[in-house]
Amino acid sequence: MKGWMGKIRVLFLLSLLTFILSGCGKENLTAFLPKGYGAEVSLDLIILPLVVMVFVFLVVMAIFVFVLVRFRQKKGQEDFIPKQTEGNKVLEVVWTAIPILLLLIIAVPTVQATFDLADESSKGDALNINVTGNQYWWHFNYDEQDIQTSQDLYIPTGERVYLNMMSSDVIHSFWVPSITGKMDTNPENENTMYIEANEEGVYYGKCAEFCGPSHSLMDFKIIAVSPEEFETWVADMQNVDPEETVAQDATEAVQEGRELFDEYSCINCHAIGSSPTAIGPNLTNFGDRTKVAGVIPSAVDEQYSKEDLVNWILNPDELKPGNKMTDAGYLSDESFGEEEASKIADYLMQLQPSEITPDDAGEGLTVEQ
Amino acid sequence: MSSTTMTQKQGFAATLWDYLTTVDHKKIAVLYLIGGGFFFILGGLEALAIRIQLIQPNNDFVSNGFYNEIMTMHGTTMIFLAAMPLIFALMNAVVPLQIGARDVAFPFLNSLGFWLFAFGGILLNCSWFLGGAPDAGWTAYAPLSVVSPGHGVDFYVLGLQISGAGTLIAGINFLVTIINMRAPGMTYMRMPLFTWTTFVVSALILFAFPALTIGLFLLMFDRLFGSGFFDASLGGNSIIWEHLFWIFGHPEVYILILPAFGVFSEVIPTFSKKRLFGYTAMVFATVLIGFLGFMVWAHHMFTVGMGPAANSIFAVATMAIAVPTGIKIFNWLFTLWGGNIKINSAMLWSLGFIPSFTIGGMTGVMVATAPADYQYHDSYFVVAHFHYVIVGGVVFAIFAGLHYWWPKMFGKILNETLGKITFWTFFFGFHLTFMIQHFLGLMGMPRRYAVYLPNQELELGNVISTIGAFLMAFGAIVFVINIIVTTTKGEQVSGDPWNGRTLEWAIPNPVPHYNFKQLPLVRGLDALWIEKTEGRKELAPAEPLDDIHMPNPSILPFVMSLGLFIAGFGFIYQVDHPSWLIVLFIGMGITLGTMFIRSIKDDHGHHIHKEDLDEEAR
Structure with a gap:
C-alpha cells in the first residue's frame, strides 16, 4: 500500500515537473531558463517580488473569502443594520507599515541589481561590439577586430561582452530573453549594456520596441561559442578577402552569381568583408547562417533552403513588409529573373569563411548545399 | 406637467435638438455614455481582430x-475614446448630485467638452476610410510616428488634440464645480469618495494633459510643417517625446483608475450597509496616489538607457505607490468586514475587482523592479499587467457604476440575471485572456507583434487568450442586450432603490432638471444615511424655496467643435495641396466666429419661478 502511494506521489511530482518545464517556453528563448548573467539577475528579481506579492495576495484573499462567507446577507436579515465603524488606527498603521517593509525587501536588491547590470568598469578591457538596429535587421561591428557581420552575433562564453548600441532609423530594442533583458537602440545616443553567456548555445533574440510593419520579423541570434572557438572565428573572419569570396572549386553558377551580385548592385548595400557599408545586412558569413533575413523559414529549428533564399530575393516585400530591399533596382529590372536569383543564391550560400558555425554552439543544423 | 411626459411628446427631431444643445449635466452624462459606449464596442471589435490574428x-x-493600425487604434480608442468618456459619464451623472449642486460650474463648457471629445474621436476614426489609420502604436513613439507614411498619424495628432482639449475643459470644470458648488455643510471631509476621486483626477487632468498637448504640437509640427524636434539628424531628440508622452501617460492611468476606486468606495459601503472604513485614510491615499502619479513616469522607460541612478529612483518611487493602493484594498475589505453584504450585479463587479486589481497591483510592483523589467518591458507581461489594471480596475468600475447609478440616470434597475451572466462570462474570460499573457511575455513574446513564429511554444497560450477574448465579447454583448431589455421592459423605480447613503439618492426619480428644489443642508459624511438613522426621509433644506437660476441650452458648443473638426482636415491635407488651407480657414473661422458670438452675446440663463416649482410638486 505504501509503495503504491509512493509511486503516485512520484508520478504526480514528475508530471508537475513536466508541466512546469513545458510551461517555461522554448529553451534558449524563454526568460524562465536563464543562460546568461543578466537573465539570471532578472530572474532572481522576478522571483523575489513574486514571492512577496503572492504572500500579500494570499493574505488579501484569505480576508476576502472570509468576509464574503461570514458576512454575506442571510435570509431574513435584509434589514439588519451593522455597526458603522469609522476605522481602526492600529489596523491602519499595520497595513501601512508592513507593505513598506515588504517593499524595502524588494527595493534594496532592486537598486543593487540596477547598478550591477549598468556596471561599465571592465569595459575598456573587454570585447566591445557596436550594435546597430535597423528596420528590420541587426548589424554587429567588432570595431577593434575589424569585423563586420549581421544577424548572427558571435560571442565567447564566460566573459563580459559590451554592446554599444544605436539605431540607424527608428527606435528598436535588443532582447535575448535567455541571456539578458532589453536595451533600446536610440537614434541619438549610444546605450551600453554587457552580456555574458554561461554556456555555449544559439540564443534567440527579438526586437522588442515597436518599429514598423515588420517589427515582429526582426529576429536575430546570439551564437555563444567557447573562447578558443571564438578566437578561430575572429581569425577566419579577418582573413576574408572581399575579392576572393568564391572558392577555387566553385561551380560555374557560383562564379556567375558573384558577377551578378555586382552587376545588379547588390554590393552597394550589402558588404562582404569588413567594409563598413551597412545599408543592408553584411553577408560575409551568409552561408553559415541558418535563416534568411533573420526569420525565413519561420519555424525556429528549421534551416533555410535555396528555394527560401531565391524566394526572398524575388519577393522581399511579401516576406518582410516595409523592408528597404523593396526599393532595390534589380526588382524593377526586367532582365532579372529566377535564374539570376538562383545563381546569386548559389554564390551567397557558399560564403562560409569560418569553420566555426552555429553548429559549434549546438544549433545542430547543417547548411544544405 | 412632469418633464418625462414632455419628453414623450417630443418628436425625434426635437429630442435630437435637445441633446445637441443641452447643457444639463445629466443629459451630457447620457451623451458621454453613448459616445463612450460606441467607442468601447469599436475598440472591442479591434481587440477581437487582434486576438483572431x-x-x-x-x-x-x-x-x-493593417494589424499595426488595428493595434494602435485599439489602444488609442480604449484609453481616450472609451474609458475616459465612460468615466466622464459617471462623473457628470453623479458628482453634481453628490455635492448637492444644480449643475456643474460651467454648463456651457461641459457641453463644449463633450462635443470636442466626440468630434476628436470621429476625426481620428475617419482615418480608417481615408487611406489608413495611425500605425505607430497608441504611444506614437518618435521617430516611427514622424516617419510613418500616409496621414494616419496626422489623424492621431489632430484627433487627440481636439478631444484632449475637451478633456482638459471637463477637468477644469469639475475642479471649479467641486470647489465652489458644494451644498451648505458639505465640507471637503464630508464629500463622498467618488466626488473626492473626481476632484483629485480633475487636478491630475489639469497638470497632465498639457504635457500631451505640447507633445502632440511638436509631433504635428514635425509631420506637417517640417520641423525637427524629434529628428536626431537635425539635432532633435526622440526621447523627448517619450518623456512628454509618459509625463502625461502615467498620470493618465491614475486619471482612469482613481474614479474607479471612487465607484467601488460608493458601491461597497452601500451594499454592505456600512460606512466606508477609514474614510480619512482613503482620502489621503487618493491624494497621495495622485501626487505620486506624477513622480514615476520614467518607469515606462527603464530600457531607454537613462542610467542606473534614474532607473533606481523611478523604481523605488513606483513601488511607493503600492502603499496607498494597499491601504485602499484593506479599507474596502474592512468595509465588508462585519457588514450585511448583499451581492447583486453592481456588487459582483466590485468584489471581482478586488482579486483582479490586486493581481494588477502586484504585477505593478514586479514591473517597477527595474532589473526584472528589462525582461518584462514591451513583452506580453506588460500587456497582461496593464489590462489587469485597466480592465480589472476601470472597466469593472464602469460596469459596477452603471449598474449602481442606472436607476438614478434612467429610473430603472438593470436586469439582474443578465447582469450576472455578463459578470461571470466577462470575469472568467478576462482572466483567461490575460493571466496566460504574463507567461507568454516571459517565454519571449514581445508586444505589438503582428505575427509570432511557430515552434516557439507560444501557440497554446495564444489560443487560450483568444478563447478568453471571445468570452469577454459575449459578456459585453449580453450587457448591451441588458440595456435594451431594461429600457423597453424595465419598471420605474423610486429615487432610492438601494437604500443609499449619499445625496444623489435623496432626489426623486426622475431627477428634475434643476436637481434640488432647495439646496440640502449636509450634516456629515453619508448625508442621507445620517437623516435615515434619525428617522427622517429627506434632508433639511438649507434655503427657502425660491426662484431657481438655470443656464440656457446652446448649439454653440456643437458648432465650435464642428469648426475644429473641419479645420482638422485642413491641417492634415494642406501638406498635399495648399488649397486645403481654405478648409482650414473655414473651420477655424467657424470656431472663432462662434467664440466671438459667445463672447459678445450675453446669455444670463433663465429662472424657474417658485410658483412653477410648487405646481410641479403637486
Whole structure:
C-alpha cells in the first residue's frame, strides 16, 4: 500500500515537473531558463517580488473569502443594520507599515541589481561590439577586430561582452530573453549594456520596441561559442578577402552569381568583408547562417533552403513588409529573373569563411548545399 | 406637467435638438455614455481582430501593416475614446448630485467638452476610410510616428488634440464645480469618495494633459510643417517625446483608475450597509496616489538607457505607490468586514475587482523592479499587467457604476440575471485572456507583434487568450442586450432603490432638471444615511424655496467643435495641396466666429419661478 502511494506521489511530482518545464517556453528563448548573467539577475528579481506579492495576495484573499462567507446577507436579515465603524488606527498603521517593509525587501536588491547590470568598469578591457538596429535587421561591428557581420552575433562564453548600441532609423530594442533583458537602440545616443553567456548555445533574440510593419520579423541570434572557438572565428573572419569570396572549386553558377551580385548592385548595400557599408545586412558569413533575413523559414529549428533564399530575393516585400530591399533596382529590372536569383543564391550560400558555425554552439543544423 | 411626459411628446427631431444643445449635466452624462459606449464596442471589435490574428502562428487574417493600425487604434480608442468618456459619464451623472449642486460650474463648457471629445474621436476614426489609420502604436513613439507614411498619424495628432482639449475643459470644470458648488455643510471631509476621486483626477487632468498637448504640437509640427524636434539628424531628440508622452501617460492611468476606486468606495459601503472604513485614510491615499502619479513616469522607460541612478529612483518611487493602493484594498475589505453584504450585479463587479486589481497591483510592483523589467518591458507581461489594471480596475468600475447609478440616470434597475451572466462570462474570460499573457511575455513574446513564429511554444497560450477574448465579447454583448431589455421592459423605480447613503439618492426619480428644489443642508459624511438613522426621509433644506437660476441650452458648443473638426482636415491635407488651407480657414473661422458670438452675446440663463416649482410638486 505504501509503495503504491509512493509511486503516485512520484508520478504526480514528475508530471508537475513536466508541466512546469513545458510551461517555461522554448529553451534558449524563454526568460524562465536563464543562460546568461543578466537573465539570471532578472530572474532572481522576478522571483523575489513574486514571492512577496503572492504572500500579500494570499493574505488579501484569505480576508476576502472570509468576509464574503461570514458576512454575506442571510435570509431574513435584509434589514439588519451593522455597526458603522469609522476605522481602526492600529489596523491602519499595520497595513501601512508592513507593505513598506515588504517593499524595502524588494527595493534594496532592486537598486543593487540596477547598478550591477549598468556596471561599465571592465569595459575598456573587454570585447566591445557596436550594435546597430535597423528596420528590420541587426548589424554587429567588432570595431577593434575589424569585423563586420549581421544577424548572427558571435560571442565567447564566460566573459563580459559590451554592446554599444544605436539605431540607424527608428527606435528598436535588443532582447535575448535567455541571456539578458532589453536595451533600446536610440537614434541619438549610444546605450551600453554587457552580456555574458554561461554556456555555449544559439540564443534567440527579438526586437522588442515597436518599429514598423515588420517589427515582429526582426529576429536575430546570439551564437555563444567557447573562447578558443571564438578566437578561430575572429581569425577566419579577418582573413576574408572581399575579392576572393568564391572558392577555387566553385561551380560555374557560383562564379556567375558573384558577377551578378555586382552587376545588379547588390554590393552597394550589402558588404562582404569588413567594409563598413551597412545599408543592408553584411553577408560575409551568409552561408553559415541558418535563416534568411533573420526569420525565413519561420519555424525556429528549421534551416533555410535555396528555394527560401531565391524566394526572398524575388519577393522581399511579401516576406518582410516595409523592408528597404523593396526599393532595390534589380526588382524593377526586367532582365532579372529566377535564374539570376538562383545563381546569386548559389554564390551567397557558399560564403562560409569560418569553420566555426552555429553548429559549434549546438544549433545542430547543417547548411544544405 | 412632469418633464418625462414632455419628453414623450417630443418628436425625434426635437429630442435630437435637445441633446445637441443641452447643457444639463445629466443629459451630457447620457451623451458621454453613448459616445463612450460606441467607442468601447469599436475598440472591442479591434481587440477581437487582434486576438483572431494571434490565434495561430504566422496567421494572415490581417496583414502586418493593417494589424499595426488595428493595434494602435485599439489602444488609442480604449484609453481616450472609451474609458475616459465612460468615466466622464459617471462623473457628470453623479458628482453634481453628490455635492448637492444644480449643475456643474460651467454648463456651457461641459457641453463644449463633450462635443470636442466626440468630434476628436470621429476625426481620428475617419482615418480608417481615408487611406489608413495611425500605425505607430497608441504611444506614437518618435521617430516611427514622424516617419510613418500616409496621414494616419496626422489623424492621431489632430484627433487627440481636439478631444484632449475637451478633456482638459471637463477637468477644469469639475475642479471649479467641486470647489465652489458644494451644498451648505458639505465640507471637503464630508464629500463622498467618488466626488473626492473626481476632484483629485480633475487636478491630475489639469497638470497632465498639457504635457500631451505640447507633445502632440511638436509631433504635428514635425509631420506637417517640417520641423525637427524629434529628428536626431537635425539635432532633435526622440526621447523627448517619450518623456512628454509618459509625463502625461502615467498620470493618465491614475486619471482612469482613481474614479474607479471612487465607484467601488460608493458601491461597497452601500451594499454592505456600512460606512466606508477609514474614510480619512482613503482620502489621503487618493491624494497621495495622485501626487505620486506624477513622480514615476520614467518607469515606462527603464530600457531607454537613462542610467542606473534614474532607473533606481523611478523604481523605488513606483513601488511607493503600492502603499496607498494597499491601504485602499484593506479599507474596502474592512468595509465588508462585519457588514450585511448583499451581492447583486453592481456588487459582483466590485468584489471581482478586488482579486483582479490586486493581481494588477502586484504585477505593478514586479514591473517597477527595474532589473526584472528589462525582461518584462514591451513583452506580453506588460500587456497582461496593464489590462489587469485597466480592465480589472476601470472597466469593472464602469460596469459596477452603471449598474449602481442606472436607476438614478434612467429610473430603472438593470436586469439582474443578465447582469450576472455578463459578470461571470466577462470575469472568467478576462482572466483567461490575460493571466496566460504574463507567461507568454516571459517565454519571449514581445508586444505589438503582428505575427509570432511557430515552434516557439507560444501557440497554446495564444489560443487560450483568444478563447478568453471571445468570452469577454459575449459578456459585453449580453450587457448591451441588458440595456435594451431594461429600457423597453424595465419598471420605474423610486429615487432610492438601494437604500443609499449619499445625496444623489435623496432626489426623486426622475431627477428634475434643476436637481434640488432647495439646496440640502449636509450634516456629515453619508448625508442621507445620517437623516435615515434619525428617522427622517429627506434632508433639511438649507434655503427657502425660491426662484431657481438655470443656464440656457446652446448649439454653440456643437458648432465650435464642428469648426475644429473641419479645420482638422485642413491641417492634415494642406501638406498635399495648399488649397486645403481654405478648409482650414473655414473651420477655424467657424470656431472663432462662434467664440466671438459667445463672447459678445450675453446669455444670463433663465429662472424657474417658485410658483412653477410648487405646481410641479403637486
